[in-house]
Amino acid sequence: MPQIFHRRTDGLVRILLASGGLAIVALAVVAYFIDRSPYLTGQGAVPEQPVPFSHQHHVAGLGIDCRYCHTGVEKSPFAGLPDTHTCMSCHSQLWTNAQMLAPVRDSLERDIPLRWIRVHKLADFVYFNHRVHVTNGIGCESCHGRVDRMPLMRQAAPLTMQWCLDCHRNPGPSLRPPGQITAMGIEPASEARAATSGHTLLKQYAIHTNRLTECITCHR
Amino acid sequence: MKAGMPAVIVALMAVAACGDSMRDQPRYDPLSAAQGWPHNQSARVPPEGTVARDDSMAPDPQSPPTALSRAQLERGRERYGIFCSPCHGGSGHGDGMVVQRGFPAPPSLHSERLRAAPLRHYYDVISGGIGRMYAYGARVPPQDRWAIAVYIRALQLSQHATVDDLAPGERKALEKQP
Numbered sequence: 001m002p003q004i005f006h007r008r009t010d011g012l013v014r015i016l017l018a019s020g021g022l023a024i025v026a027l028a029v030v031a032y033f034i035d036r037s038p039y040l041t042g043q044g045a046v047p048e049q050p051v052p053f054s055h056q057h058h059v060a061g062l063g064i065d066c067r068y069c070h071t072g073v074e075k076s077p078f079a080g081l082p083d084t085h086t087c088m089s090c091h092s093q094l095w096t097n098a099q100m101l102a103p104v105r106d107s108l109e110r111d112i113p114l115r116w117i118r119v120h121k122l123a124d125f126v127y128f129n130h131r132v133h134v135t136n137g138i139g140c141e142s143c144h145g146r147v148d149r150m151p152l153m154r155q156a157a158p159l160t161m162q163w164c165l166d167c168h169r170n171p172g173p174s175l176r177p178p179g180q181i182t183a184m185g186i187e188p189a190s191e192a193r194a195a196t197s198g199h200t201l202l203k204q205y206a207i208h209t210n211r212l213t214e215c216i217t218c219h220r
Numbered sequence: 221m222k223a224g225m226p227a228v229i230v231a232l233m234a235v236a237a238c239g240d241s242m243r244d245q246p247r248y249d250p251l252s253a254a255q256g257w258p259h260n261q262s263a264r265v266p267p268e269g270t271v272a273r274d275d276s277m278a279p280d281p282q283s284p285p286t287a288l289s290r291a292q293l294e295r296g297r298e299r300y301g302i303f304c305s306p307c308h309g310g311s312g313h314g315d316g317m318v319v320q321r322g323f324p325a326p327p328s329l330h331s332e333r334l335r336a337a338p339l340r341h342y343y344d345v346i347s348g349g350i351g352r353m354y355a356y357g358a359r360v361p362p363q364d365r366w367a368i369a370v371y372i373r374a375l376q377l378s379q380h381a382t383v384d385d386l387a388p389g390e391r392k393a394l395e396k397q398p
Contacts, residue, residue, distance in 0.1 A: 090323060125243070
């Protein structure tokens with residue numbers, strides 16, 4: 001019987017098999033990075049809002065505390081977004097003719113709520129709670145970045161599960177004393193300082209880190 | 221046919237895993253839109269006169285219902301800083317940052333009239349607003365209103381203290397200064 005395959009076929013099959021394997025690995029690697037890329041996590045995205053509200057002007061320029069507008073942040077899972085009445089407590093007297101603020105005045109007049117476009121959006125199977133973090137020494141800055149330097153709000157952190165866990169495994173260095181939760185521009189503690197101050201703060205807030213990496217903590 | 225079955229089942233399972241139904245579950249998140257409800261929003265305004273489950277039905281008392289404490293003063297200072305200082309200023313003279321940008325200046329909290337006003341007056345001003353000042357009742361719960369009122373009283377005392385108000389030790393230290 002004559003040979004069906006050429007002698008070189010053996011090598012060709014090996015090359016094909018090997019490159020097939022490589023392609024699968026490469027695909028997995030590419031998928032991994034795409035999954036964590038800002039394109040899919042939404043990090044850095046700046047959605048367009050009905051009013052171009054500037055945190056930079058209101059927080060850094062005027063020194064207004066976050067809680068003037070985000071009232072729920074210390075007592076509920078949801079931080080809360082300001083209603084029209086909150087804006088009008090100042091803008092009933094200030095910038096009353098500005099075109100930029102027309103949607104706010106219109107909202108008050110017609111009694112129709114402003115529709116802010118959400119910047120951060122966790123998946124529904126994740127349980128997140130502002131109150132536990134803000135009343136246990138985690139500042140807004142640790143998760144939302146330098147809000148006082150944002151002319152328009154953008155998502156500063158990737159909000160991936162890995163990001164949550166990186167902190168839950170070792171929250172010590174991120175902890176702040178109670179008076180500094182909404183303050184901006186506070187350097188994260190250095191390794192050396194964190195070892196001491198982070199430890200005392202962990203004790204002061206009675207944080208038990210062993211519970212923080214359980215699945216049930218964030219998926220309930 | 222039998223041999224193909226596992227492959228079919230695996231393929232079906234793969235298809236079932238598609239879609240984002242876990243990511244977007246059929247429920248309302250806070251402030252999310254809800255077709256058909258007033259303003260198309262899921263959050264509802266409670267009917268006039270609603271009392272929260274753990275609230276008291278009694279009319280607002282004339283003076284703080286809890287005894288004065290250091291914690292209450294600290295709380296008052298923090299809340300005053302958040303909600304009042306943008307206009308009234310850190311020390312209550314009516315020169316806050318927003319006033320410096322053109323908001324009509326509020327009266328100084330250190331006038332004769334306001335120093336003589338009862339604590340309940342501050343509670344009422346916070347709850348219902350006054351003149352060009354909007355109401356803060358929706359954002360400042362009753363406990364905090366009293367805490368702010370008490371703190372304003374402390375501010376007023378601080379601006380009108382005389383040397384006689386000092387403890388003897390402090391007074392000596394002050395008099396030693398050139």
